[in-house]
Amino acid sequence: MVIEISCEEVWREVSNYLDDEITPELRARMREHFKGCKHCTAVLDGTRNVVRLVGDAKAFVLPTGFSDRLYQKLERKLSEDGRL
Amino acid sequence: MNDVYEINVAKARLRDAYNAGNVDLLLMAFADEFTDMSSGKPSFFGADAKSVFRMRMTNLFEQHQATLIVTIIAIRVFAGAALDYGWHSLTLTPREGGESTTTRKRYFETWQKTSSGEWKINLYIDNVDVAPMMPDADILIQ
Numbered sequence: 001m002v003i004e005i006s007c008e009e010v011w012r013e014v015s016n017y018l019d020d021e022i023t024p025e026l027r028a029r030m031r032e033h034f035k036g037c038k039h040c041t042a043v044l045d046g047t048r049n050v051v052r053l054v055g056d057a058k059a060f061v062l063p064t065g066f067s068d069r070l071y072q073k074l075e076r077k078l079s080e081d082g083r084l
Numbered sequence: 085m086n087d088v089y090e091i092n093v094a095k096a097r098l099r100d101a102y103n104a105g106n107v108d109l110l111l112m113a114f115a116d117e118f119t120d121m122s123s124g125k126p127s128f129f130g131a132d133a134k135s136v137f138r139m140r141m142t143n144l145f146e147q148h149q150a151t152l153i154v155t156i157i158a159i160r161v162f163a164g165a166a167l168d169y170g171w172h173s174l175t176l177t178p179r180e181g182g183e184s185t186t187t188r189k190r191y192f193e194t195w196q197k198t199s200s201g202e203w204k205i206n207l208y209i210d211n212v213d214v215a216p217m218m219p220d221a222d223i224l225i226q
Contacts, residue, residue: 001100004092006156006168029092036153036173 005029010040014047087161087203091168091195094203095154102152102174105145107138115196115204123189123211148176166195166203171213188213 003025010033016022017030034041094113101109111134120133128136144150156170169192177184191210195203218224 001096003089004095004099004154004156006088006092006159006170008158009088033155037155 002032003029005033007033007037007040010034010037011043014040014044015051017044018048018051087166087197088159091159091161091166091203092156094195094205095156095168098205099152099154102150105150107141107145110141111138113205114208115198115206118205119207121207121209144176146179148178151175151177164197166197168193168195172210 005026010030013022013026013030017027020027022030034044098110098113101107101113114134114137116134117130118133119130120128120137125140151174153173153175154170155173156168158170159168160166170190171188172191173186173188175184175186189210190213191208193205193209194207196206197203
């Protein structure tokens with residue numbers, strides 16, 4: 001028998017589920033819950049996307065000259081505000 | 085085991101009782117005297133509720149194969165009492181042939197812990213679910 005689990009419990013464990021840091025029993029309960037719960041499946045997919053994005057270094061490669069332009073913008077803003 | 089886990093276990097037994105068409109097992113999920121406010125049915129209270137529920141479910145299982153999917157949103161425990169709410173999606177397939185029908189209801193129920201430490205449902209209310217949608221335009225304007 002697969003024991004039920006509530007959405008609230010699933011939300012607490014969804015990150016551990018993705019990291020495979022839960023017991024096989026809890027994993028089975030969550031997997032069964034996802035089958036019948038679109039809301040939690042959306043939370044799972046969203047969390048998985050965030051984890052993938054953060055783990056993907058390519059997603060954070062900045063365009064050439066970005067740092068210089070940012071620095072200049074900050075400098076201009078600060079001098080406009082009289083803080084430089 | 086903690087109380088939330090125990091209620092999850094009781095709910096899993098209730099689900100399995102539906103899916104096995106086992107009325108006796110199903111009734112074990114309920115307190116001897118409970119309040120049944122199932123949608124589309126008259127309300128029943130106390131010992132009557134269990135008798136009526138037994139007859140209703142016996143007829144249902146004789147005529148249909150039931151498949152219940154439970155989605156518990158949350159369980160709250162207050163010492164010897166608890167509540168939970170969520171959805172029940174019940175698919176009924178006529179045993180003598182015909183199309184299956186699925187009804188999704190949102191439910192609310194309260195539980196009491198018996199002197200032997202078992203959790204039993206002592207109030208059940210549900211109504212037919214409505215698909216998610218945005219509020220009506222006139223409400224959004226306000």
